[in-house]
Amino acid sequence: QQQVKQSPQSLIVQKGGISIINCAYENTAFDYFPWYQQFPGKGPALLIAIRPDVSEKKEGRFTISFNKSAKQFSLHIMDSQPGDSATYFCAASIETGGGNKLTFGTGTQLKVEL
Amino acid sequence: NAGVTQTPKFQVLKTGQSMTLQCAQDMNHNSMYWYRQDPGMGLRLIYYSASEGTTDKGEVPNGYNVSRLNKREFSLRLESAAPSQTSVYFCASRKGANTEAFFGQGTRLTVV
Numbered sequence: 474q475q476q477v478k479q480s481p482q483s484l485i486v487q488k489g490g491i492s493i494i495n496c497a498y499e500n501t502a503f504d505y506f507p508w509y510q511q512f513p514g515k516g517p518a519l520l521i522a523i524r525p526d527v528s529e530k531k532e533g534r535f536t537i538s539f540n541k542s543a544k545q546f547s548l549h550i551m552d553s554q555p556g557d558s559a560t561y562f563c564a565a566s567i568e569t570g571g572g573n574k575l576t577f578g579t580g581t582q583l584k585v586e587l
Numbered sequence: 588n589a590g591v592t593q594t595p596k597f598q599v600l601k602t603g604q605s606m607t608l609q610c611a612q613d614m615n616h617n618s619m620y621w622y623r624q625d626p627g628m629g630l631r632l633i634y635y636s637a638s639e640g641t642t643d644k645g646e647v648p649n650g651y652n653v654s655r656l657n658k659r660e661f662s663l664r665l666e667s668a669a670p671s672q673t674s675v676y677f678c679a680s681r682k683g684a685n686t687e688a689f690f691g692q693g694t695r696l697t698v699v
Contacts (some may be wrong), residue, residue, distance in 0.1 A: 522687070558652055566684060577632075578629055
């Protein structure tokens with residue numbers, strides 16, 4: 474059972490356009506929501522993260538929008554560039570008896586075309 | 588700093604063979620994780636560990652065992668490999684809750 478649902482599975486955007494990736498979760502105990510970027514042959518790397526007490530966070534061209542009541546959050550990439558072509562994962566973190574568990578979505582392959 | 592180091596980078600096993608994937612981090616992180624990545628399935632959590640001697644199951648623990656040998660090292664063992672365990676395995680670590688997780692470069696495992 475996927476605790477964090479991500480869509481779309483793949484996305485093609487023209488250079489300069491806006492890329493939008495959506496995630497939804499069920500467990501309201503999640504308390505940290507990061508986005509990771511992965512290039513082929515590499516491990517994922519943190520892109521941007523948000524806590525549930527904030528509705529939006531912006532870092533350069535990357536923005537997370539967070540809707541606590543809807544249990545949804547999204548990544549917006551403004552002025553998308555070919556170098557942004559990668560796989561993007563949303564994730565959610567929760568404190569458990571065994572430690573802090575970090576659960577990922579299924580990923581979105583983004584391709585930015587010239 | 589090396590960050591998170593995984594060994595080996597590639598491995599081919601025959602069905603039924605056993606092996607251990609090694610992971611070490613030099614960032615003094617408390618939490619460590621093992622994930623597998625399969626096409627269309629994303630990163631699925633196998634096991635995680637909050638500290639030395641403490642481990643807990645993730646989403647897909649069957650067929651795997653782990654050992655948190657000390658604060659630096661977290662190993663993943665396949666006792667009897669199956670073709671369904673063909674995947675790319677990632678180790679990650681982070682200091683604690685609400686902090687950045689750092690990933691290794693991955694181990695590409697093929698079970699034939």
